[in-house]
Amino acid sequence: MDEEIELAFTLNGKAVRRRVPVRLHAVDLLREVFGLSGPRVACEHGICGACTLRVDGQLARGCLLLAPQLEGTDVWTIEGLTATGEIADLQNEFHARNAMQCGWCTAGMLITAAEILDAPAPMDRQAIREHLSGNYCRCTGYQAIVDAVEATRQARAAGRSAA
Amino acid sequence: MKAAGFRFLRARCVAEALALKAEHGEDARFIAGGQSLVPALNLRLLEPRALIDIAGLPELTGIRVERGRLVIGALTRHAALTGDPLVAAHAPLLLEALPYVAHAAIRNRGTFGGSIALADPAAEWPACCLALDATMVLTGPHAEGERRVPATEFFRGLYATALGPDDLLLRVEIPCQPAGTRNAALELARRHGDFAIVGVAATASDRELKDARIAFFGVADRPMRFAEVERALAVEGVSAAAEALARQVDPPADLYHSAATKRHLAGVLLRRAVDRLRGAA
Numbered sequence: 206m207d208e209e210i211e212l213a214f215t216l217n218g219k220a221v222r223r224r225v226p227v228r229l230h231a232v233d234l235l236r237e238v239f240g241l242s243g244p245r246v247a248c249e250h251g252i253c254g255a256c257t258l259r260v261d262g263q264l265a266r267g268c269l270l271l272a273p274q275l276e277g278t279d280v281w282t283i284e285g286l287t288a289t290g291e292i293a294d295l296q297n298e299f300h301a302r303n304a305m306q307c308g309w310c311t312a313g314m315l316i317t318a319a320e321i322l323d324a325p326a327p328m329d330r331q332a333i334r335e336h337l338s339g340n341y342c343r344c345t346g347y348q349a350i351v352d353a354v355e356a357t358r359q360a361r362a363a364g365r366s367a368a
Numbered sequence: 369m370k371a372a373g374f375r376f377l378r379a380r381c382v383a384e385a386l387a388l389k390a391e392h393g394e395d396a397r398f399i400a401g402g403q404s405l406v407p408a409l410n411l412r413l414l415e416p417r418a419l420i421d422i423a424g425l426p427e428l429t430g431i432r433v434e435r436g437r438l439v440i441g442a443l444t445r446h447a448a449l450t451g452d453p454l455v456a457a458h459a460p461l462l463l464e465a466l467p468y469v470a471h472a473a474i475r476n477r478g479t480f481g482g483s484i485a486l487a488d489p490a491a492e493w494p495a496c497c498l499a500l501d502a503t504m505v506l507t508g509p510h511a512e513g514e515r516r517v518p519a520t521e522f523f524r525g526l527y528a529t530a531l532g533p534d535d536l537l538l539r540v541e542i543p544c545q546p547a548g549t550r551n552a553a554l555e556l557a558r559r560h561g562d563f564a565i566v567g568v569a570a571t572a573s574d575r576e577l578k579d580a581r582i583a584f585f586g587v588a589d590r591p592m593r594f595a596e597v598e599r600a601l602a603v604e605g606v607s608a609a610a611e612a613l614a615r616q617v618d619p620p621a622d623l624y625h626s627a628a629t630k631r632h633l634a635g636v637l638l639r640r641a642v643d644r645l646r647g648a649a
Contacts, residue, residue, distance in 0.1 A: 207373050230370075338471060339470075
């Protein structure tokens with residue numbers, strides 16, 4: 206019988222509390238217990254980035270976090286970030302360029318890219334690629350993904366300087 | 369794959385962590401950031417009966433300067449080094465190596481001490497510790513207090529360190545580097561953020577490179593300095609040092625790179641590191 210714990214954390218802005226097995230990693234927890242299918246299960250050893258979450262304001266691998274390690278944290282998935290509209294511009298740029306084929310990596314790509322959209326220092330394509338290097342796209346769609354991130358960064362920077 | 373079942377025990381202080389380890393013995397593992405342990409659990413390379421969560425131990429977190437030493441708590445996350453003024457002032461080599469440590473998502477969770485306790489032979493921090501003459505401070509369950517182990521004696525082989533099975537790494541102490549110290553951290557990897565094929569972490573007090581300390585990683589079962597290489601660099605120059613390295617280094621082949629390739633790449637990195645130490649690159 207799996208050991209369980211009473212787990213309380215904030216999920217996409219709402220306080221949640223659930224009794225869960227301790228051996229679940231965060232992606233299985235979010236998918237199986239909370240019904241969120243945005244975080245993807247793929248490599249399950251921290252290589253591919255498909256499970257990327259925002260935990261306490263920082264990127265984290267969902268497959269490398271055990272359920273008990275989420276106690277008291279503030280967790281955001283692509284569902285929550287979509288609902289707030291925070292990355293609507295980035296999502297539009299992805300859409301405009303078809304910056305995906307199968308879509309498996311997309312949620313992780315978006316959450317990872319979101320972190321650098323407002324970085325103040327100029328960032329060339331090489332730096333964008335390095336920032337995204339922890340996220341695999343097996344359809345080899347990187348060119349369009351980097352295009353979308355670069356376009357969003359430039360649009361936001363132009364918006365800031367115009368304001 | 370999914371981790372096998374385990375109990376999850378939360379320690380609130382070092383004494384409690386050690387007591388839990390003594391109680392559960394070999395069936396228990398400490399977990400801090402979990403960025404290497406959780407993959408091993410998911411792959412069922414490890415199936416501990418209990419995990420002792422030490423992530424909340426306040427006494428093991430943070431960066432400070434004490435008696436001429438930069439002290440980095442074992443639970444300090446990699447990302448916490450980013451832009452840290454004490455690290456920048458006293459051990460800037462670490463900031464040169466930091467961008468090579470995994471990916472942003474991993475750096476946010478993984479810990480400085482965890483990387484050193486794991487001692488992956490291709491990891492950056494163990495080599496930096498060797499180049500910087502760091503001392504690891506450990507404790508164990510047997511009431512012997514703290515033990516101080518220099519980096520030269522800490523790394524003992526493939527994933528093998530001076531840490532006993534029930535020991536805990538508390539902190540790493542690095543002698544504050546004098547202002548003007550030259551540093552170079554470089555590595556080659558198939559994908560940015562992956563473990564290095566070959567890497568180098570080097571420091572020297574000035575451009576003359578008479579006292580360069582050059583630690584290689586990914587070339588042996590642990591980070592390595594080669595006295596003959598450093599001596600050749602001081603006396604004869606970089607070509608002699610590269611020749612000495614080719615004689616001394618005996619890297620294990622991996623899935624993608626033969627021993628000869630890695631030996632060649634180590635020489636390439638040595639030359640690049642020397643250029644960087646001299647300020648020419």
